[in-house]
Amino acid sequence: MAGVAGKKSSLTWAVQISVALLVLLWLFPTVGLFVSSFRTADQISASGWWAALFSSEQSEVFRTLDPDEHRVLDGNGFRVDGTIFADTPLNIQAWGVSSRDIAAYQPGETAEMKGGETLTLRRDGSYTWRGSDEQLAGRGQRVFVTAQVPPEFTLDNYATILFSGSGQDNMAKAFFNTLTVTIPATIIPIVIAAFAAYALAWMEFPGRALLIAAIVGLLVVPLQLALIPLLRLHLGIGIGKGYIGAWLAHTAFGMPLAVYLLRNYMAGLPRDIIENAKVDGATDFQIFTRIIIPLSFPALASFAIFQFLWTWNDLLVAKVFLIDATGSTTVMTNQIVELLGTRGGNWEILATAAFVSIAVPLGVFFVMQRYLVRGLLAGSVK
The missing domain is CATH 1.20.5 (Single alpha-helices involved in coiled-coils or other helix-helix interfaces)
Structure with missing residues (x-):
């Protein structure tokens, strides 16, 4: 044993x-x-x-050169010689002249079309197009190509997201709007909750136990339940649609957890330190600022991580308290929703916007993650 x-x-x-x-x-x-x-x-x-990192097989549509400008006499008909690639040639695997069968021919084979018109396409993209005067007229012949495309990486997606938009399409403005909402909404509840946690942990006053029980009960109150009453209150005092309303809303929703977490941590600090400071004549404010706050930094940092992540990734509160048709207060989560609505097929734009949105929370988490476990384990070990 x-x-x-x-x-x-x-x-x-x-x-x-x-x-x-x-x-x-x-x-x-x-x-x-x-x-x-x-x-x-x-x-x-x-x-x-x-x-x-590997070549991929892609299907693209090209057109031959304008036959009216490039055709030459070829026996009883005309011929157009050229290449379908304006830039870097691709390694053609198959091709076709109809959308019903885009891989009907192999490179070097000749496609027989109506009226004796023919088109021969080679692997490097060069072609020979033969036909009569009527056939080789108007727009160029459409050619469907299946080719091996080498890997390609570009910064154009970030340029589109961060610099090309305006108003509702400006992700850069939404980025700074999100910072404007998140930073105060993280600092304000920490400051208020730290004072409240110290009072609940080390100061004796009537009803303290009931107040702690009420704070624990508020942890299970759904955010959605308080949205309408809080919005009506904000509209009544004139702060419903703006940054101040969003800051106060996030503060109210984050306060129960902040007080609960910080109070548990502060209550677990050595009592001898507090008593010795009082014997030396220190006031509660001096004890709080010079002893409690430095010792409680892990708990403060752990809550700051949670509050920052919740506020940064929030959409519901932003939709309710930052209603702005001009986009001047649009946050990144709402901006991504707008992109989903207007550019649902542009996955490269959506992926870039999503990564820009999570880049800052990732940085904050990795910088402060060492304090997270220490703060969450507050009071679990004596």
Whole structure:
């Protein structure tokens, strides 16, 4: 029995495997968004992000040169010679002249069309188009090409998202709007909750236990339940549609957890430190600012992480308290919803917007994650 306390659990391997699976489940979508944000629309539709470093088979539509300008006499008819590639030639695998069968011919084969018209396309994109005067007129012949396209990465998606838009389409403005909402909505509840937590942890006053119980009860109140009353209150005092209303709403919804978390941490601090400070003549404010706050930094940082992530990723509160048809207060989550509505097929734009949206929360989490576990375990060990 002497070695039971220090015996390693036989289920350690299961815990490690579970943690590894959770990390992979979180990592794969993030890496996928990052890779897709640098790919073109054709490549995203042709292959998954995991194949971004390899050539992919894509189908594209090209047209031959204008026959009225490039045709030459060829026996009893006319001929047009040229190439369908204006830029870098592709490695053609198959081609066709009809959308019903885009891979009807192999490179070098000749397509027989109506009236004796023919088209021969070679692997490098060069072609010979023969026909009569009436056939080789008007627009060029449409050619469907299936080719191996090398991997390509571009910064155009970020340029489109961050610099090309205006108003409702300006992701850069939405980025700074989100910072304008998130930073005050993270700082305000921390400041208020820190004072309240110290009072609930170390100051004696009537009704303290009931107040702590009420705060615990508020943790389970759904956010949606308070939206309408809070909006009516804000509209009544004139702050319903603006940053101040959003700050106060996020503060109100984040206060119960902030007070609960900080109070548990502060209550677990050594009592001797507080008592010695009072014996030396320190006031409660001096104890709070010079002793409690420095010792409570892990708890403050852990709540700051949660509040920042919740506020940054929020859409519901922004929809209710930041209603602005001009887009001057649009946040990034709402901007992405707008992109889904107007550019539902442009996956490269959506992937870039989503990655820009999660880049800041990822940075905040990785910088402050060492404080997260320490803050969450507050009071669990004496």
